[in-house]
Amino acid sequence: MRGTIPIALTFTTLFLTSAIWAADTADIALPAGTQLVVKLTNTLSTKGSEEGDPWVGKVVEPVFSGGQEVVPPDSTVRGHVTLVKPAGRATGRGELRLVAETISVPDQGTYTIVAQLQKADDNTGTKLKDDEGTFEGPGKSAKDAAKEAGIGAAVGAGVGSIAHGGSGALYGVAIGAVAGLAHSIAKKHQGPLLPPGTEFTFVLDRTFLSKHVPVPPSNPPSQ
Numbered sequence: 001m002r003g004t005i006p007i008a009l010t011f012t013t014l015f016l017t018s019a020i021w022a023a024d025t026a027d028i029a030l031p032a033g034t035q036l037v038v039k040l041t042n043t044l045s046t047k048g049s050e051e052g053d054p055w056v057g058k059v060v061e062p063v064f065s066g067g068q069e070v071v072p073p074d075s076t077v078r079g080h081v082t083l084v085k086p087a088g089r090a091t092g093r094g095e096l097r098l099v100a101e102t103i104s105v106p107d108q109g110t111y112t113i114v115a116q117l118q119k120a121d122d123n124t125g126t127k128l129k130d131d132e133g134t135f136e137g138p139g140k141s142a143k144d145a146a147k148e149a150g151i152g153a154a155v156g157a158g159v160g161s162i163a164h165g166g167s168g169a170l171y172g173v174a175i176g177a178v179a180g181l182a183h184s185i186a187k188k189h190q191g192p193l194l195p196p197g198t199e200f201t202f203v204l205d206r207t208f209l210s211k212h213v214p215v216p217p218s219n220p221p222s223q
Contacts, residue, residue, distance in 0.1 A: 028070050028111060028209040030063065036103075036115060036202040037061045038077045046086050046094040046137065046191030053081045055098055057200060071209075076104040077113075077202075087137055087191040094137040094191025095129065100202055103209065111209035115202035122199075126192040135192040 038057035056078055063071035079100040087094035098117070104110045117133040120126075125138030 026109075026211040028065065028105075028108075030065050030070070030204060030207055030209065032207050034063060034204045034207075035118070036063065036071070036077070036100075036113075036204060038100075038200045038202065040194060040198040040200065041196055043196060044081065044096060044098065044192075044194040046084055046096050049081050049084055049096065051081055051084050055079050055081065059103070060199065071103065071105055075106065078102050078104070083134065095134055096192040096194070097132060097134040099133055100200075109211060111211055113202075113209060114205040116205060118201045118203050120194070120198060120200050122194060124193045124195065125190070126194060135194065137191040137193070 037060040039060050041056045041058060044053075044055055056076065059071060059073050059075040059077060062069045062073055077100055079098055079102075081096065081098050083095060083097035085095040100113055100115050100117075102110050103113050116131045117128065118131070120128045120135070127136050127138070128134070129136040
């Protein structure tokens with residue numbers, strides 16, 4: 001009996017070592033600073049998205065390692081929205097933040113990724129604010145605000161001229177300018193809008209993609 005314990009321990013150690021080695025070989029090794037270009041497939045915005053909402057994208061450019069293609073185009077990247085900050089009326093622009101979590105490679109499986117969002121290309125005026133994946137809306141341009149104030153000033157000048165003659169026009173200009181500015185402030189700034197087709201460029205923080213193990217769903221209590 002005494003001789004069987006070391007043998008059992010040896011077999012257990014070999015089994016665990018083999019399992020760990022298999023888990024390691026399931027990972028995909030990548031060069032440091034590997035970029036992942038992803039095209040968004042759904043719409044994200046401060047008006048239509050909430051914290052926790054998922055987003056999905058498709059890999060645009062293949063990723064190579066050791067001369068071999070390890071992440072082909074059309075691999076699926078998934079993540080979720082972590083912040084939704086609606087745009088303010090008087091001050092502040094809307095903000096939206098997202099993170100990438102997994103990438104599904106055809107015929108290989110799903111891997112966990114840790115990456116920073118480096119840039120985003122879109123034509124809505126939305127800007128990437130930081131490397132945490134925070135987007136900022138375009139807000140209201142100074143040109144639009146000036147235009148609205150000018151329209152208000154012109155209307156005020158016309159009313160002032162009718163009511164008080166020439167001197168009333170100057171008075172009306174001042175009133176109209178204030179009214180136009182108030183109207184401009186009252187209108188909400190635009191929040192971030194990321195339509196389908198927006199391209200994200202992520203930089204991977206790790207030199208490997210680790211096999212993703214989903215958390216099993218909790219069983220409901222038996223009745």
